[in-house]
Amino acid sequence: MEKNDEREEYTYDNEEREELTEERILQMLDERKFKELKEELENNMYPVDLAELMKDFTQKQLVMVFRLLAKEEAAETFAEMDSDMREMLIGGLTDSELEEVMEEMYLDDTVDVLEEMPANVVDRLLMATDEETRQQINQLLQYPEDSAGSVMNVDYIALRKEMTVADSILKIRQVGLNKETIYTCYVTEKRKLIGMVDVKELLTTSESKTIEEIMDTNLLYAHTTDDQEEVAQIISKYDLIALPIVDHEMCMVGIVTVDDAMEVLEEETTEDISIMAGVNPSDDSYFETSVLEHVKSRLPWLLFLMLSATVTQMIMNHYESALAVMPQLAGFIPMLTGTGGNCGSQSSTLVIRGISVGEIEFGDLFKVIFKEVRVAVLISLILSVVNGIRIIIMGQGDVMIAVTIGLTMACTIVIAKVVGCTLPLLAEKVGLDPAIMATPLISTLVDISTISVYFAIVSAVFSL
Template identity: 70%
Template sequence: MENEIIFELLEQRKFKELKEELETMHPVDIVEMLEECDQKQQMLIFRLLAKEEAAEVFTDMNSDMRENLINALTDSELEEVMDEMYVDDTVDVLEEMPANVVDRLLMATDEETRRKINVLLQYPEDSAASIMNVDYISLRREMTVAEAILKIRQVGINKETIYTCYVTEKKKLIGAVDVKDLLTAGESRLIEEIMDENVMCAKTLDDKEDVATTIKKYGLVAIPIIDHENCLVGIVTVDDAMFVLQDETTEDISIMAGVSPNEDSYFGTSVLKHAKNRSLWLMLLMLSATVTGEILGHYEEAMAVMPVLITFIPMLMGTGGNCGSQSSTLIIRGLAVGEIQFKDIFRVIFKEIRVAVVVSCLLAIVNGIRIYIMYDQNLTLAFALGLTMMAVVVMAKCIGCTLPLLAKKLGLDPAIMAAPLITTILDTCTILVYFNIVTAIFHL
């Protein structure tokens, strides 16, 4: 309904009313509304936004919309937007832009901001320092509460967060103070009397996903980042942590589905890029299935003697793949939230084996009864398939739970060991187990 009002005002060229309406909207909602506009309408609406709001809207845009906007804005307009943006958001924008656009953006920033940007760009992409904000409020231990509050009033407007202030001495982090403590303490008290010396922090080269998980786990508003000399160099805020966790989750889901990770949105990605991201995985999985075909060829004689054996292959392979996928999904989720670690591998295997025994017995009994009824009360065939089912389920659960843990131990993404790959591995193992059991029971 709100979007309809905006478009109606835009069509009627009632720009004063349109500006007033935009002031009541959240930047995220404005971005969603801009996605429905053509480029000319986007520029018109963007120019009606207040400077602070325009900077937030610019930060929340996708890369394509942002690039179009940069090309259309004048140098003075671009400079106004860049002045209102936080340095860490500016770095995120620069990393997504082509070189010619990056040059123009850097020209729109002042020398001090460019220096801060260059510092952040030097850190590895997956490090905590790459997402930190170098603008934070630093206090001295000998300050009084009144002096600290005065400083917050003077410089807080340019900081991303003022809820936690950090106490430094010769740039080294020695404590932290919440604004709540400042507001409730006497004005004459010293900062060193009320500061918390036990500060949770992270190193510049720590993995950004681990830092984001720490923020989520302990409910922090921000976490300070220190270098190898324990000097405070920046902070990672909760909003940046949320973006990291969202990106990592998106990447894991893509890999688990056998799709190369892609930062662009679904509709913002071209058909050719979608095909490219999916083809490599599908090709690898298709070629790996050749092994299964070769094994089936090895048992041609057994299948010729008992053709009915072929009819059970899809069921066994499907059940094995599904069981393996269930276990791997639960383990990958446990690894992602920190609930499971590699040291728990034997506990995990023991638990999955017990689960597998219960599940396999139920499946074997149901399947055995079905086969006994449908195949002329052939008890031996029902027994062979029931035994195979139990073996396949136990094997699938064990493989499904151990592969993600091994991947994590080797420094790989556990999501690699998800449904497509595990299913392919289990198809091969299932065929081997199945034909070894039936050939032994029927003496084929």
């Protein structure tokens, strides 16, 4: 981004904003320039950036900066911190300060915070909230992890169908400031969700119309127990700003907003990618996960795959005499298994991603296999020929060997591509996560079939 002097009068460039660095804040604290710091924090700092910037602060520094923030910014910054920082900060705040933070936070953030805190801190936080909020919190904490209920916000604007547009705008005026998202209002009758109205609609319609006349009754919604990923995908597919969440009696209980949906999708993608690499996903980020937890999440697949590789070994031992006669045959094995593994993982990855973005489903199985087989045939032709030429040029074998390796490679590639595209779809069909059918498992299976095919062909060709 280029700089431009003229605009500095009014605006604050992304790069310039970074000038309020960790070092500068610490220096201003040291020099007790509190007023100046307070002003800079107010004008040039976003809560999410501030939380990141303070991650190495001591408790004392954290509390000092926190006390300079306006109420709303303080609550938002608190919500953006990681759990260690929060715990440290809570330890340094007075009860009344804590009360203010709890009052300002949106309820879904409060619940997130509580879920990560040790019991004694939770008690202290709950003491700092009023009775009504406490009840709402307890209810939210009961929804299963990863459910719509666990990510929803209970603050939204509810209208009645008899209200006029003017009444509605007045109601937004009165209660809107405390609601996270006011841009979609929900029409309820005896708590049941019966319609919705965009604020855009309210602002562009005659003030005397009633809500019933303008409300949209073709509703999209989800239940509290629905999976959060499903909810996020509905929001993404239909380009919504928020999705209403209802209980089993169709009573409105909250909304999930688009920013939460984006976060859910990012988390779910990280989870998928981890599983695809043979790592059990964890809720914590890379650095937040301890060495022991890293070992625990990576070991199961490694053990399983290592032991599965025993099959390959048994097959090879069976052909020990062939290897004793022609030891140069072993040299081709890593290249053959490597190529097979790569071909298989290309197919499985594309299919896994296709399933997760909703393009491919089980019904497409034969369509996918047909496509992969054609791709495999073309690729194996090219690779076999190139590799055959290489073998002869580099003097690693004669034409017979080149043909044998080429034949093995062609079979391997076709098998790898078919296995690679089939397994994720089968997993999906039986209700497993397709992501487990990714590279590590596919490449072990492909290893086994490659070695079998290789030695079967070699034995036949060279009568070993």
